[in-house]
Amino acid sequence: MLIDLNPNIKVVRPEGQAVFPYSNSIFIDDKVKTLIDAGSGGKAYTDIAPEKIELLLLSHYHFDHTNGISFFENARKMVGEEELWAFTDENQFLRSSGYFRWEELIGSPKEESWSKSIHLPDDVPSRPGFQHWEMEVFKDGQEFIVGETRFNAIHTPGHSPGHYAFFFPDQKILFSADLDISPRGPWYGGEFSDFDDIVQSINKMTALKAETLVSSHRRVFYGQVEQLLHDYLKVALDRENRILDCLDLPCSLDDLAERDMAFESLPKTSHNIFWAKMMILKHLQRLIKMRQVKHLGNYRYVRTD
Numbered sequence: 032m033l034i035d036l037n038p039n040i041k042v043v044r045p046e047g048q049a050v051f052p053y054s055n056s057i058f059i060d061d062k063v064k065t066l067i068d069a070g071s072g073g074k075a076y077t078d079i080a081p082e083k084i085e086l087l088l089l090s091h092y093h094f095d096h097t098n099g100i101s102f103f104e105n106a107r108k109m110v111g112e113e114e115l116w117a118f119t120d121e122n123q124f125l126r127s128s129g130y131f132r133w134e135e136l137i138g139s140p141k142e143e144s145w146s147k148s149i150h151l152p153d154d155v156p157s158r159p160g161f162q163h164w165e166m167e168v169f170k171d172g173q174e175f176i177v178g179e180t181r182f183n184a185i186h187t188p189g190h191s192p193g194h195y196a197f198f199f200p201d202q203k204i205l206f207s208a209d210l211d212i213s214p215r216g217p218w219y220g221g222e223f224s225d226f227d228d229i230v231q232s233i234n235k236m237t238a239l240k241a242e243t244l245v246s247s248h249r250r251v252f253y254g255q256v257e258q259l260l261h262d263y264l265k266v267a268l269d270r271e272n273r274i275l276d277c278l279d280l281p282c283s284l285d286d287l288a289e290r291d292m293a294f295e296s297l298p299k300t301s302h303n304i305f306w307a308k309m310m311i312l313k314h315l316q317r318l319i320k321m322r323q324v325k326h327l328g329n330y331r332y333v334r335t336d
């Protein structure tokens with residue numbers, strides 16, 4: 032399904048819900064037919080003639096944004112310069128999940144690869160895992176003029192190191208990709224995720240004064256963008272404050288995770304516990320950097336003041 036934001040800029044909505052393995056894409060129906068992200072599924076892309084897409088830009092390398100790259104065989108393909116490795120360097124790609132920390136954080140060897148066991152819908156043409164693609168790169172601030180429509184790539188790391196948002200200054204439309212306004216707040220559970228970067232990236236997006244916000248996994252929001260971004264960041268900042276409160280007394284990572292510091296209300300699967308711990312670690316890294324917390328060794332922490 033297509034949602035017109037203006038005569039040229041459209042949101043491609045997946046057939047099912049815009050949740051993994053699907054995500055929203057942006058289609059720019061102008062002189063140069065352009066698509067941002069490739070995870071809406073084959074059924075959704077029948078609305079836009081995939082063979083006519085000339086330029087495919089990726090917000091970042093995660094599977095739910097890249098699984099449909101093969102639909103766009105005639106397109107120039109581009110990703111942010113900070114994430115070219117995800118399509119060229121398999122070792123770095125494997126490292127990015129952080130799964131090499133699994134045994135240390137969970138206490139038992141990682142069971143069968145999640146990527147091998149998941150069931151995917153028929154219109155998702157690839158499976159999670161490293162995919163080699165010839166990619167060109169774009170940079171922070173780079174302007175794309177694709178006919179009457181122009182927009183800029185905005186480097187917004189934190190979720191992943193080469194995560195980009197896209198801003199259409201004439202229409203004040205922001206595509207915030209996986210800074211997705213989820214009620215659970217931002218996700219920063221990857222090896223190369225960084226919570227300081229999340230804070231700065233959300234502030235950077237707020238400064239754009241967008242009037243319409245589209246993200247990868249939610250509906251279109253018209254108006255009150257500043258408030259939405261503020262509330263979204265607040266979910267994570269509140270989590271950081273709760274961590275800090277706990278650390279009045281020495282506390283282990285296990286204790287912090289046990290107190291449900293991240294991923295509240297999600298089922299306690301080993302993957303959810305792993306990502307919760309990874310995200311709590313990102314807060315601890317930031318708090319240590321700000322000298323508010325010190326590491327006592329062996330994943331035990333305490334507040335310094």
Ligand SMILES: [Zn+2]
Pocket residue numbers: 091093190191209
């Ligand atoms: Zn992502």
